[in-house]
Amino acid sequence: DADVTQTPRNRITKTGKRIMLECSQTKGHDRMYWYRQDPGLGLRLIYYSFDVKDINKGEISDGYSVSRQAQAKFSLSLESAIPNQTALYFCATSDRGTSGRAPYNEQFFGPGTRLTVL
């Protein structure tokens, strides 16, 4: 079984609809992230969470919200979807690390959700 799972894997919806993308992980990691990937723009960070009580905005949080329901679950919501939110969305996780200075630890990505907003 995959360590980081995302549901749904594909979704087509209409402008104005509310959409929730879900992410679950069995790696026991504290940190979770949501990214979107657009052709020609690379991966951009939407939100991140360092633990259940910690939620932070990333580079492009406008139009999105998140919920960290448990250590293993991090969901992304589009309250009112618009066509320019059509993209490939990735959830990722990483471990906390052993230093107080937030060292890098490898991020593990889920398989992605392809979202199309018509």
Added chain:
Amino acid sequence: RKEVEQDPGPFNVPEGATVAFNCTYSNSASQSFFWYRQDCRKEPKLLMSVYSSGNEDGRFTAQLNRASQYISLLIRDSKLSDSATYLCVVRALGSQGNLIFGKGTKLSVKP
């Protein structure tokens, strides 16, 4: 200037070729550097970290030049299975460990 810049390619090379990818980053306070690999329609996966002294992992060699703010990845003896997009990734001081991804360089290895 973009934070992390890469030549988008595509690089089309025959099997067995040596190919080099370059990446530049704009934040001189960047602390850590990585190459990720992303297959078509798949998630990115860490290929290797990049250390100041340079490092090698089999056919892959990564180099870092802090003075020029430049990172490179060299692939020797290319295999068909190396076909993918290679993402240059940087972590900056004060970014809470968050990563900045380049747009990626696409490699296609042909028989």
